[in-house]
Amino acid sequence: MKKMDQIIADYNSLNFESFMSEDEKWFFDTHGYIIVRNVLSRKNANYLIDKFEEWRSMPRKDLPAPMTISPNKNVFQNVHYVEKLYHDLIINDRIMKYVSSVLLHNPRLMFTSVIRLKKDEKKKKNKFTKFIKDGNVLLHRDTNGYNYPFESFINPLIGYQCINGIIHSGYVNVSVTLVDVPKDHGIGLIPGSHKSSFNTPLIESEDPYSEYIQSFKLSAGDAIVFVPNLLHTTRKWKMDYPRYTVFNRYVFGKYVDEGYVGHTFEKYKNNISDELYEMEQKNIHQDKLIVKRLKKIYLN
Numbered sequence: 461m462k463k464m465d466q467i468i469a470d471y472n473s474l475n476f477e478s479f480m481s482e483d484e485k486w487f488f489d490t491h492g493y494i495i496v497r498n499v500l501s502r503k504n505a506n507y508l509i510d511k512f513e514e515w516r517s518m519p520r521k522d523l524p525a526p527m528t529i530s531p532n533k534n535v536f537q538n539v540h541y542v543e544k545l546y547h548d549l550i551i552n553d554r555i556m557k558y559v560s561s562v563l564l565h566n567p568r569l570m571f572t573s574v575i576r577l578k579k580d581e582k583k584k585k586n587k588f589t590k591f592i593k594d595g596n597v598l599l600h601r602d603t604n605g606y607n608y609p610f611e612s613f614i615n616p617l618i619g620y621q622c623i624n625g626i627i628h629s630g631y632v633n634v635s636v637t638l639v640d641v642p643k644d645h646g647i648g649l650i651p652g653s654h655k656s657s658f659n660t661p662l663i664e665s666e667d668p669y670s671e672y673i674q675s676f677k678l679s680a681g682d683a684i685v686f687v688p689n690l691l692h693t694t695r696k697w698k699m700d701y702p703r704y705t706v707f708n709r710y711v712f713g714k715y716v717d718e719g720y721v722g723h724t725f726e727k728y729k730n731n732i733s734d735e736l737y738e739m740e741q742k743n744i745h746q747d748k749l750i751v752k753r754l755k756k757i758y759l760n
């Protein structure tokens with residue numbers, strides 16, 4: 461009798477164990493997002509808002525590197541090299557529980573940013589400006605600039621799949637609000653649309669936000685973890701105070717680079733912990749430090 465066997469690479473997902481409970485897996489798979497409350501205290505959220513305004517008022521040349529600011533001064537990037545609260549938020553274990561699980565425990569930080577949005581602030585015009593001005597809603601899926609012919613094609617960079625009870629998405633978004641968000645503000649999304657097999661038609665509705673789109677009442681410091689091919693939009697900000705949102709994206713770190721160059725700033729690597737520095741690198745043949753730490757928390 462001859463035997464047949466298969467060679468298995470040492471570093472693999474065959475014994476993958478999610479950090480999520482069965483209830484959480486059901487919710488995430490069905491809806492495409494999960495809310496994690498109070499990952500930042502209100503005191504710390506306010507501190508980060510003050511910091512934002514302090515940086516914003518500084519001459520561009522005095523900003524601590526490698527932090528960058530957008531031309532309209534409403535977006536900062538690489539803030540985790542400069543401010544420890546951002547650093548700790550990126551590797552927060554209550555957030556990373558979901559991020560690591562959905563990335564099959566191969567998390568890599570793709571970018572981090574913090575964004576300010578003010579009521580009636582003038583935005584650069586583009587081809588969609590008129591469409592939105594008339595009260596219409598423009599939904600999108602995040603892409604890397606390449607769309608597959610049908611929504612049901614699994615884009616390995618972004619696409620969502622769940623097989624034999626294991627959830628995987630090519631990358632994951634985490635949005636953390638630094639201010640209170642009323643229910644008719646903030647992110648609007650269509651639950652379940654991450655699993656759609658159909659290209660989105662032009663939808664007509666008397667009230668899209670009650671018929672199709674879900675948004676959330678959030679407190680300062682609450683986070684939403686969502687898969688980027690969930691159809692989503694940003695609702696008009698009508699409050700008198702500005703909206704500040706931390707937006708982090710994590711990617712499956714074994715294969716995906718997307719031509720993105722800003723992963724690590726070697727010159728400033730001593731500003732961040734070994735754990736976060738490693739999480740900015742591609743995944744090699746062992747669990748990253750953060751995954752080892754999370755396994756101690758969630759698998760024991």
Ligand SMILES: [Fe+2]
Pocket residue numbers: 600601602692
């Ligand atoms: Fe988006």
